Amino acid sequence: MNAHDTFIAQHSFIEMGARERARSLLDPGTFRELLGPFDRLESPWLAMQDIVCQSDDGVVVARGQLDGQAAVIAAIEPAFQGGSIGEVSGAKIAGALELALLEFEAGRDIRPMILFETGGVRLQEANLGLAVIAEIHAAIVALRRHVPVIGIIGGMVGCFGGMSLAAALCTELVMTRQARLGMNGPEVIEQEAGLEELDAADRRLIWSMIGGEQRVSTGLADTLVEDDAGQVRAAAIAAFERGVPEQHRSAQVQQQLERLAQVNPAAIDPAILRDLWHGAAR
Incomplete structure (x- = not known):
């Protein structure tokens, strides 16, 4: 297979909608949607x-x-x-995870995945959205005791706000190079702190700080893949095969505190963070 054939064989994960992304990850012919559009679950x-x-x-x-x-x-x-989470959409995610937990408690294995593409809570439903995001967090923590909960961040929206905490609670995170992960999005930081603090239009800077490659290099995500549905699927399968770790990333509090203690806020750049991670990992 030559380079041209390889390019043709790839299928962009980022360009797919949520329904197509889910279908591309599941074995052919097994996709079955629950609470779909004809059920009319609207906000x-x-x-x-x-x-x-x-x-x-x-x-x-x-x-x-x-x-x-x-x-x-x-x-x-x-x-x-923008992938924002409200009362209904959040309840669908939390409910899916809670039902997966019931499956395990009944002795039936199941592999749970969350495909993140969200700016966080839906401002029009702020309090209800925040409450249901907390339910998602609780469901992930309860479920990951039994089985890896795999999070996948494609792009280009990324994963921010309260849902970035949900991503951090996942057993493993798969990210494309185009994906971004952070508590606050660049536009929000610029709006609140000013252009002097962060230029949200500086794409090279933004991706060097919170892009998929940087997040994997600094241990906040686990697997970096190209924008290809086949690679995303293979990474998810491999993550499940590794099983439940002895300690989840969100429980590694002391290790993270040790790294933070070595950071000088007055002189920090993406390369320093990478070196810090690899130095601490040795």
Whole structure:
């Protein structure tokens, strides 16, 4: 196979919508959507503010098989409200994880995945959105005792706000180079702290700080993949095969405190953080 054939064989994960992303990860012919558009689960709050609703509220929940094993995927649709999480969309994610936990408690294995593409809580549903994000956090922690919970961040929206905490709680994170991960998005930082603090238009700077390659290099994500659905699927399968770790990243408090103690805020750049991570890992 030559380079041209390889390029043709790849299928962009980023260019897919949430439904297509979920379908691309599951074994062919096993995709089955739960609470889909025809169930008409819409936000009761957006219409009050003259915002057109979406019949799945921007989250696709699918059952199927991954490498022959039962799987469930909650995929966030970036094209609807920037992937923001509201009462209904968040409840679909939390409910999918809680049902996966019930499967394990009944003696049936299942592989849970979350496809992140979100700016965080939906401002129009702030308190309700925050509450349901907390439910997502609790569900991940409860479920990951039994099975790896795999998070995948594609791009280009990335993963920010309260959902970045959900991503951090996942057993393993898979990111493309184009993906971004952070508590606050660059535009929010620039808006609140000013252009002197951060120029959100400086794409090279932004991706060097919070892009997929940097996050994997500094241990905040686990696997870096190219923008190819096949690579994303292979990375997810490999993550499940590694099983539940002895200690999840979110429990490695002392290690992170030791790294932070070595950081000089007055003189910090992405390369220093990479060196710090690798030095601490030795």
